[in-house]
Amino acid sequence: MQARKFEQILTDLKALTRRQRERLLALLRPAVELDKAVGLIESARARELACAHCQSRQLYRHGRAHGLQRYRCKNCGRTCNALTGTALARLRHKGRWLDYLGGMLDSRSIRRSAADHGVAGATSFRWRHRFLDVSKHDRPQCLAGIAEADEMYMLESHKGSRQLDRAPRKRGGKATKRGISNEQMCILVARDRTGQTLDWIPGKGALTHAQLHQHLLPRLERDVLLVSDAHAAYRSFARRAGITHEAVNLQAGVRVRGAIHVQNVNAYHSRLRGWLLPFRGVASRYLSNYLGWRWALDGGRIATPEDLLRAALGAGRSVRFHT
Numbered sequence: 619m620q621a622r623k624f625e626q627i628l629t630d631l632k633a634l635t636r637r638q639r640e641r642l643l644a645l646l647r648p649a650v651e652l653d654k655a656v657g658l659i660e661s662a663r664a665r666e667l668a669c670a671h672c673q674s675r676q677l678y679r680h681g682r683a684h685g686l687q688r689y690r691c692k693n694c695g696r697t698c699n700a701l702t703g704t705a706l707a708r709l710r711h712k713g714r715w716l717d718y719l720g721g722m723l724d725s726r727s728i729r730r731s732a733a734d735h736g737v738a739g740a741t742s743f744r745w746r747h748r749f750l751d752v753s754k755h756d757r758p759q760c761l762a763g764i765a766e767a768d769e770m771y772m773l774e775s776h777k778g779s780r781q782l783d784r785a786p787r788k789r790g791g792k793a794t795k796r797g798i799s800n801e802q803m804c805i806l807v808a809r810d811r812t813g814q815t816l817d818w819i820p821g822k823g824a825l826t827h828a829q830l831h832q833h834l835l836p837r838l839e840r841d842v843l844l845v846s847d848a849h850a851a852y853r854s855f856a857r858r859a860g861i862t863h864e865a866v867n868l869q870a871g872v873r874v875r876g877a878i879h880v881q882n883v884n885a886y887h888s889r890l891r892g893w894l895l896p897f898r899g900v901a902s903r904y905l906s907n908y909l910g911w912r913w914a915l916d917g918g919r920i921a922t923p924e925d926l927l928r929a930a931l932g933a934g935r936s937v938r939f940h941t
């Protein structure tokens with residue numbers, strides 16, 4: 619638009635009634651939101667921008683598409699944008715992403731978010747898991763000093779799955795077997811005293827020393843002091859791996875011996891359990907996404923929709939989100 623024409627519009631705007639101002643704002647808002655999201659996406663990806671097909675950095679601007687700057691590669695001639703090759707490529711309605719991510723920070727359910735943001739349930743589902751796809755891998759490399767480890771169990775859930783190899787269970791149902799069985803998903807959490815936290819889903823049923831070997835060992839500094847409860851798997855793992863280990867015998871009522879306790883990890887478990895409740899059961903195959911989401915929220919690692927979008931874009935991985 620010509621500058622003079624635009625100045626004229628600005629002058630005319632002064633005569634608007636309140637209703638008209640509201641209508642004008644409502645009309646502009648989607649475009650403003652889209653600009654905001656696009657600005658954030660392009661700046662978050664700027665440093666890593668390379669051809670998604672041949673990795674060449676020799677790109678030239680080639681128009682815009684779907685709100686984003688499009689580039690053509692000098693090397694292979696193909697086009698890409700800041701989202702090509704990411705989990706968020708080809709997701710639509712970018713103007714609504716930041717609002718939606720705000721709803722995720724409030725831990726809203728998929729259905730509730732769909733209603734709040736005027737998108738279909740299937741879209742809400744797809745967005746949620748795409749946004750979580752990258753951030754779930756964003757974890758510290760290693761635990762040092764004193765590292766607490768403990769496992770918790772959640773009933774396996776096939777929620778949303780069409781193929782059940784057993785009769786469906788009522789929501790929040792009970793296991794048919796007592797104690798830890800293959801109906802339970804094991805969630806292992808380890809945390810050092812600087813607050814660095816790691817989590818894994820080793821599988822179904824009781825935790826084994828082999829699983830600790832596979833998951834925990836590569837992420838422990840060699841001189842770490844591992845603290846756990848009296849579960850035999852930890853003792854056996856530590857002995858075989860040559861890791862210094864202390865156990866608190868919770869069953870005997872001993873919770874703390876000086877610095878020897880698993881209270882930080884247990885507190886993490888209880889925040890995770892409490893946070894999962896409103897979702898009324900999480901399908902086991904998406905559990906790792908929810909763990910990543912909880913991880914990001916815990917300790918305020920991610921506090922704004924903008925941070926969550928940056929995390930989903932893989933920007934500043936393992937740097938920004940350390941505590």
Ligand SMILES: [Zn+2]
Pocket residue numbers: 669670671672673674691692693694695696
């Ligand atoms: Zn290329």
